[in-house]
Amino acid sequence: MPRFSANLGFLWQGLPLLEQIDRAAAAGFKAVEMHWPYDTDPLAVRDAAAARGVKVLGVNTVRGDVARGESGLGALAGRAAEFDAAIDQAVAWISAAGGTAIHAMAGIVAPADRPAATAVFADNLSRAADKAAAHGLTILLEPLNPRAAPGYFYSTLRDAGAMIARVGKPNVKIMFDAFHVGVAEGDILTKLEYWLPHIGHVQIAAVPSRAEPDEGEVHFPALFAALDRLGYDGWVGAEYRPRGDTDAGLAWVKALGVTL
Structure with missing residues (x-):
């Protein structure tokens, strides 16, 4: 059975x-991941997680000028x-927080600018991967579906895979x-x-609602069984938007027969 991480960007x-970390540990999660936690002291995060037996995983790079609609650089x-x-x-x-990965956000790019943007992103990622490797960190590339993130640089795994091949750095993963994947491509x-x-990390949420993974088009027990069969030994991030109270929504854990 996969190991599950609480995504504190949504939960x-x-x-x-630090209180979110407390709640995640109390719920039974053994790892946490975050979006943009930069206003919190990373040493305090490290110590809080260690005291509760929780592993710190990854963060996102900042989005840029959010007021102008930017979503990565x-x-x-x-x-x-x-x-x-x-x-x-x-x-x-x-x-400093004791984590392992960084999601390098690409940003919103007009269709006509994408050929040039591909070269820009590859060059930027090459430098980023070297900096991350010096600290034993993984750079993660996440295609975002066009309904949730209109205009985002890429939306398919093939695009991410092509970028990984172009950059040629072993610590750049999907x-x-x-x-x-479910919204943009299907055939998960x-x-x-x-x-x-x-693949360097897996995340889950219902398709198409992005709510708890107990509804919609994806049969998550089959996905978890596939991860086991394929030998995936990483974490699965619970990155969903709760329908209501986060703790009440964790009923999906029992309903799917999994263990946090």
């Missing part, structure tokens, strides 16, 4: 990060210095989010098996 929203022309600073920030924070189990050698 127990509104609480201070990695593929944006003329923004290399800002992306480098975002990587430096993420490397320093997650290393973040396989079953929600994004076949794609999971095909891309497994390049």
Whole structure:
């Protein structure tokens, strides 16, 4: 059975990060992952997680100017210095917190600009991967489906795989989010098996609602069985938007017969 991580970007929203870690541990999670935790002292996160027997996993790079609709900097022309600073920030924070990975956010790119943006992102990722490798960290690439993230640089696993091949760094991996794959591409189990050698992390949420993984189009017991059969030994991030109270929503754990 897979090991599950609580994504604190969505679960127990509104609480201070250290309290979110408390809630995750009390619920039975043995790992946590975050979106943009940079306003919290990483050493405090490290100590809080260690005291509760919880492993710290990954974070996202900052999105840029959110007020202008930015959602990452990695593929944006003329923004290399800002992306480098975002990587430096993420490397320093997650290393201090005792974590393992950074999701390098690519950003919103107009269709006409994507050929040039591909070269920009590849160059930026090459530098990012080297910085991350010096600290034993993985860089994760996550295609986002076009309904949830209109205009995002990439939406398919094939695009992420092509970028990994182009960059050629062993610590650049795919973040396989079953929600994004399900909405953008479908055929989740076949794609999971095909891309497994390049997968660094898995996330789950219901398709198409992005709620708890106990509804919708995906039969999650089959997905968990496939992960076991394929020998996946990483974590599965519970990155869903609760329908209501987070703790009440954790009834999916019992309903699916899994153990946190």
